[in-house]
Amino acid sequence: MVLKFGLIGSIAVYINGEKIEDTDRTTPESIEIQKYLSQMVEQKTDIAIIEVSSQATKMERITGCDFDIGVFTNLSEDHISPKEHPNMEDYFNCKLQLLKMAKCGVINNDDEKVKTIKNLLPEKIIRTFGIENLSDIQADSNDVIITDSCIDFTIDYHQKKERIEAAIPGKFSVYNALGAITAASYFDVTANDIKTGLKDLKVLGRSELVPNKLGLTIMIDYAHTPSSLESILIAVNSYAKGKVICAWGVGGDRDSAKRPIMGEISGRLADFTVLMSDQVRTEDPLKILKEIEVRNYSNW
Numbered sequence: 001m002v003l004k005f006g007l008i009g010s011i012a013v014y015i016n017g018e019k020i021e022d023t024d025r026t027t028p029e030s031i032e033i034q035k036y037l038s039q040m041v042e043q044k045t046d047i048a049i050i051e052v053s054s055q056a057t058k059m060e061r062i063t064g065c066d067f068d069i070g071v072f073t074n075l076s077e078d079h080i081s082p083k084e085h086p087n088m089e090d091y092f093n094c095k096l097q098l099l100k101m102a103k104c105g106v107i108n109n110d111d112e113k114v115k116t117i118k119n120l121l122p123e124k125i126i127r128t129f130g131i132e133n134l135s136d137i138q139a140d141s142n143d144v145i146i147t148d149s150c151i152d153f154t155i156d157y158h159q160k161k162e163r164i165e166a167a168i169p170g171k172f173s174v175y176n177a178l179g180a181i182t183a184a185s186y187f188d189v190t191a192n193d194i195k196t197g198l199k200d201l202k203v204l205g206r207s208e209l210v211p212n213k214l215g216l217t218i219m220i221d222y223a224h225t226p227s228s229l230e231s232i233l234i235a236v237n238s239y240a241k242g243k244v245i246c247a248w249g250v251g252g253d254r255d256s257a258k259r260p261i262m263g264e265i266s267g268r269l270a271d272f273t274v275l276m277s278d279q280v281r282t283e284d285p286l287k288i289l290k291e292i293e294v295r296n297y298s299n300w
Contacts, residue, residue, distance in 0.1 A: 003187075006040040008033060009051040011204060016043055027056035030063060037065075047187075054079060057097040069186055070102030071179050075113045076227035080255040099124065106182045108175055109135040127186070129178035137182040139164075139174055146171060148217055148239050149209065155181065162191045166198040169207045170221075170235040172228060207232070224250070226261045233269035246270035250292065252283030260294035 007014040010026040013036055020036070027033070027050065040048055052070075056062055075092055085091040092113060099105040099117060102124075108114045109130035118126045128135040131144065137155055145152040151173050152165050166177050177198055184194055202208070210218040219236070223229040229248070236244055246266045250259055266273045275292055277285040 003046040004044065005047045005049060006036065006045045007049045008036055009049075015040055016045055026051050026053040027061050030061045033061065033065065052098050054091055054094040055084065058085075058094045062098070062101070065101070067098065067102035069104050069106055069183050070098040071106040071183055072096070072099055072114050072117065073108050073175060073179050074111045074227065076225040077258045077261060078225040078255055080257055081253065083253060084255065096120070104186055106179055106186075108179065109133045110175070127182050129175070129182040131174065131178075135178075137178055137185065139178060144171075144174060146174070146235050146238060148219075148236070151177065153177075157181070157185070157191045157194070160191070162195065164195060164198060166201050168201060168203060170232050172231045173207065207235075223248070226258055226265055229262050230265045230269065233265065237269060243271040244269070245272045245274065247274040247276060249276040249278035250288060251279040252281035252285070252288055254281075256291060259288065259291040263292040263294050 004016045005014075006016065008023075008028065010023060012022045013020040013028075015036070020039070028036070033050065037048060050062070050065070052062055072095060075088070075095065077088070079085050079091055080087060085094065096117065099107075099121060104125040104127060105117060105121065106127050106129065107117050109128035110132050115128070115133070118128070127137070129137040131139045131141050137157070139153040139155055143154045146169055148169055150165055150167050150169060151171075152163070153174055154161055154163055155178070156162075164177060164181070166173060168176075180198070181194055205220055205222040208220045210220060212218055217240070219232075221228075221232045223232045233244070233246060246269075248262075248266065250262065263273075275289050277288070280288060
């Protein structure tokens with residue numbers, strides 16, 4: 001059975017495979033969400049997928065929505081600022097609201113904070129995914145392959161071993177794929193359909209290789225948290241044959257606590273680090289760069 005789907009996310013809105021418009025934030029205002037959902041109903045869409053930010057739950061943008069499944073992939077140092085969340089606990093609780101609203105929760109069983117959700121919501125149906133810890137959908141930790149162009153791993157699905165491939169490298173992509181597979185299992189999607197859907201999947205800005213005539217491996221990745229930066233650099237170091245140059249920056253008027261942490265990660269894992277300005281907003285760009293550059297690394 002082929003299902004029609006709609007997507008409301010941080011890149012664009014799609015309905016039944018057609019791009020409706022680009023978006024400028026992860027989760028639109030509530031009235032826009034309802035407008036898109038209404039369009040999906042009119043076009044007989046079967047499933048709506050919504051990327052829900054912690055700010056969306058805090059500002060009640062998803063109030064009135066009924067979710068079958070809520071997926072919680074990880075919790076990392078991010079969005080802690082006077083204009084976002086005062087602390088990590090508030091950040092976690094806002095993200096948790098999505099699972100409280102959903103009939104079923106899908107969680108990353110390898111994330112120390114996220115895996116506590118099972119005890120926090122004992123009345124909720126919770127399905128787990130992971131690599132290291134026993135989970136409903138689990139990748140064999142001894143059989144995970146990550147290259148500069150793909151991931152390859154094995155899971156047990158409906159009591160049968162299945163080989164999964166996806167064209168987005170990095171360990172975080174394994175977790176994202178496992179989360180998607182776990183959500184798909186809720187709808188009894190077949191293993192063949194899952195494998196077909198993931199095999200050639202590409203996401204703009206996620207381990208995106210840039211074609212060039214110089215023979216260089218140039219990759220763009222939306223790594224904006226300490227854990228995501230560390231994950232992509234560890235992945236790159238595992239297959240890089242030459243020097244690793246990491247060029248990046250952080251946005252202004254956002255979580256400043258993560259800046260020195262990310263600076264340390266880049267200084268430790270990259271051969272060379274190039275700092276750039278990225279959406280400085282109202283902050284002094286040089287101040288942001290100095291907060292990142294916490295140590296006098298030889299590779300800066």
